[in-house]
Amino acid sequence: MGDHPMRDAGIFGAACLCGIASGLFGIGGGTLLVPFLALFFAFGQHRAQGTSLIALIPPTGALAFYAYAKAGYISWHTGLLLIPGVFVGGMLGGWLAKRLQPRRMRQVFAGLMLALGVWEAAAAWGR
Amino acid sequence: MTLIVLLLGLAVGVLVGLLGIGGGVVLVPALVYLLHMDQHLAQGTSLFILLPPVGVGALREYWKQGQVDLRAGILCALGILVGGYFGGLIAVPLASRNLKGLFGCFLILAAFLLWRKPQPENRTMPSDSEGSAHG
Numbered sequence: 325m326g327d328h329p330m331r332d333a334g335i336f337g338a339a340c341l342c343g344i345a346s347g348l349f350g351i352g353g354g355t356l357l358v359p360f361l362a363l364f365f366a367f368g369q370h371r372a373q374g375t376s377l378i379a380l381i382p383p384t385g386a387l388a389f390y391a392y393a394k395a396g397y398i399s400w401h402t403g404l405l406l407i408p409g410v411f412v413g414g415m416l417g418g419w420l421a422k423r424l425q426p427r428r429m430r431q432v433f434a435g436l437m438l439a440l441g442v443w444e445a446a447a448a449w450g451r
Numbered sequence: 452m453t454l455i456v457l458l459l460g461l462a463v464g465v466l467v468g469l470l471g472i473g474g475g476v477v478l479v480p481a482l483v484y485l486l487h488m489d490q491h492l493a494q495g496t497s498l499f500i501l502l503p504p505v506g507v508g509a510l511r512e513y514w515k516q517g518q519v520d521l522r523a524g525i526l527c528a529l530g531i532l533v534g535g536y537f538g539g540l541i542a543v544p545l546a547s548r549n550l551k552g553l554f555g556c557f558l559i560l561a562a563f564l565l566w567r568k569p570q571p572e573n574r575t576m577p578s579d580s581e582g583s584a585h586g
Binding site: 332335336337338339340341342343344345346347348349350351352353354355356357358359360361363365367368370371372373374375376377378379380381382383384385386387388389390391392393394395397398399400402403405406407408409410411412413414415416417418419420421422424429430431433434435437438440441442443444445446447448449 | 471479486495499501512518519534542554562567
């Protein structure tokens with residue numbers, strides 16, 4: 325294939341890990357992919373985010389989705405209502421990303437996730 | 452109710468574009484707490500939303516700046532597809548409560564990863580992004 329087979333294999337391996345998280349937690353996988361690309365493969369922040377977005381264009385979650393659908397764990401109605409908003413909001417966010425300081429916006433988001441994570445874990449196992 | 456869902460989609464979308472992620476990390480807790488879904492149902496619905504290319508509008512902005520590595524992107528898509536299958540197999544039989552707790556731990560881990568500064572940021576938009584738009 326390419327000139328960097330080791331790098332390619334590394335990226336693929338890292339993406340597999342992101343995929344397991346994707347299926348396990350019902351997410352896209354970008355949350356892990358962006359820091360992985362930045363930390364281990366020396367991507368700049370914007371480049372890592374752009375690459376993560378293109379990786380999410382094909383229905384990468386299709387196999388995970390299938391597992392959930394078989395078990396009946398899909399709310400079709402809510403899902404269909406959410407899709408247009410996410411699409412339009414995504415354009416807005418992409419436009420904003422060029423105008424904001426990337427480090428600051430990551431820190432705000434990291435803080436939000438930390439709070440959410442602690443809250444979720446406590447709610448599940450607290451009592 | 453419908454309005455809440457539409458606005459929620461918009462808010463999640465802004466984060467998608469801003470941070471280059473799928474949006475599921477915010478979407479799943481939002482579905483659980485705002486719409487009172489079960490953890491499994493929220494995760495399945497989140498995966499459903501991510502099936503169409505919801506991030507394509509955001510991607511356009513990054514593409515225009517040459518901030519996309521197509522080759523790495525394709526490799527990542529393949530990896531996520533394969534890994535996702537196994538992740539789904541693990542998640543479905545778990546008790547909802549444990550899945551929720553694990554999700555919380557994952558968010559904490561992701562928060563730390565996101566906080567770390569990998570390297571000096573490129574403040575200027577580089578025009579030197581060769582190898583970006585061709586794979």
